[in-house]
Amino acid sequence: MYIIAGLGNPTREYEKTRHNVGFEAVDILADKLGARVTEKKHRAFCGTGRIGPEKVILSKPQTFMNLSGESIRAMADFYKVEPDHIIIICDDINLAEGQLRIRTKGSAGGHNGLKNIINHLGTQEFSRIRVGVGEKPKEMDLADYVLGRFPREQEGVMDQAYQDAAEAAIMMVTEGAEAAMNFFNRKK
Template sequence: MYIIAGLGNPTREYDKTRHNVGFEAIDVLADKLGIPMTEKKHKAIYGMGMAGYQKVILSKPQTYMNLSGESIRSMADFYKVEPEHVIVICDDINLVEGQLRIRLKGSAGGHNGLKNIIQHLGTQEFPRIRVGVGEKPKEMDLADYVLGRFPKELESVMADAYVAAAEAAIMMVEDGAEKAMNYFNRKK
């Protein structure tokens, strides 16, 4: 069984912001796999279904970004899912808009959501799909940037990125993370 958690902030106020790319990718993934996102437990909105022959839980933690680990740990403990089967989809300001980067493990890289997940899981060894949201302008505050929305001209680029992130997650579950890394990390 896999948990695929897309990071973001709940409430309409944060819809379509850079920080919510994980939520957007989970919505695409749920649609692709025909999984209704109707369950509300473990401080998350989630749904269960299949990706190929693998059981998957798609999750959108509702704890706000900086406390994402609380929800993911609760779900991983309840369903007895090891960290290497917890795939996290999140934003990355170090990648150009729409670029994906898949990693099997690593530091938080300054991302507070990842930092909290590492703290709660007690390991950096869980796969993640980082979705590029572009570099923050020097004169802008980081929080203002990641809580801002994409300009109109990047909306289609990001829509394609959500589809790619969903496809990457499916490939990671069905064919292994190495294959997904080889395929998606070379693009762009």
């Protein structure tokens, strides 16, 4: 079993913001799997599906970004899923818009949602699919940038990124993280 969680902030106020790319990707993945991510439990909206023979729990934590680890830990404990079977999809300001970067472990890299997950799981050994949202302008506050929406001209690039992130998650489950890294980390 796998947990695939997209990070974001709840409420309509944050829909379609840079920080909510994880929610967008999980919605696309749910569509591909014929799943519904509507059941409220573990401080998240959850749904179940199958990728090949593997059962997957799809999740959109409702704890707000900086407390995502509370929800992820509750799910991991309830379903008895080890960190190496957890895949987190989140935004990354260090990558160009739409670019993906897949890793099986590593630091939070300044991302408060990942930092909280690391703290709650007690390890950095979980997979993450980072979705590029572009570098923030120097004169702009980081919070304002990640809580802002994409300009219209970037929407197509981001729609493709959500598709790619969903496909990357599927590949990670079916073929392994290394195959997904080899394919998606090189894709521009």
